[in-house]
Amino acid sequence: MCLGIPMTVIEGDDISALCEGAGRAERISMLLIGAQPPGANVLVHLGTAMRVLDEEEAALIADALAGLDAALAGRTFEAHFADLIDREPQLPAHLRRNLG
Template sequence: MCVGLPMTVISSDGATALCERRAEQRRVSTALVGEVAVGDQVLVFIDSAVRRLDPEEARQIDDALDGLVAAMEGRPFEHLFADLIDREPELPDHLRTERH
C-alpha cells in the first residue's frame, strides 16, 4: 500500500525539490505539480509530488496518519479525527452521483 505524505519544500531546482517531514528529507520530482517555492506543502507519493496542499489539509493528513498509528498501538486517537466527529462521512465531489 502506498501512503501519501505531506511534506514541506525546503529548496527547489525547478525539476525537483528537497522536501522535509518530521526531520526526514527527501528529494522529490515536481514534474506533476510544476514550480514550487520554499515553504510550499506538497503531497508526496513514491518520491513524486502529486499535488499542492494548503496548510490545513496537510495538518489533517498528518493527524489521520498519527491517528492510525495511535489506534494500532491501542492509544487514544479520536482527537486526531476532530474534523470527522459529529458529522456523516461525505464522498469527494468527483465520486458523488446525482440522485433523481
C-alpha cells in the same frame, strides 16, 4: 492502499526539491507539479510530489496519518480525527449517485 505524505519544500527547482515531513527530509521529484517556493506544502507519493496542498489540508492529512499510527500502536487516536467528530461522513461529489 496508497498513501500520500504531506511534506514542506525547503529548497528546489523544476526537477527536484529537498522536502521535509513525517520526521525526515528527502529529495523529491517535482516533475509533475513544477518548482514550488520554500514553505509550500506538497503531497508526496513514492518520492514524487503529486500536487500542492494548502496549509489546512496538509495539517488534516498529517493528523489523520498520526491517528492511524496511534491506532495501529494501540494508543488512543480519536483526537486526531477531530474534524470528523459529531458529523456524518460525506462522500466526495464524484462518488455520489445522481438521484435526480
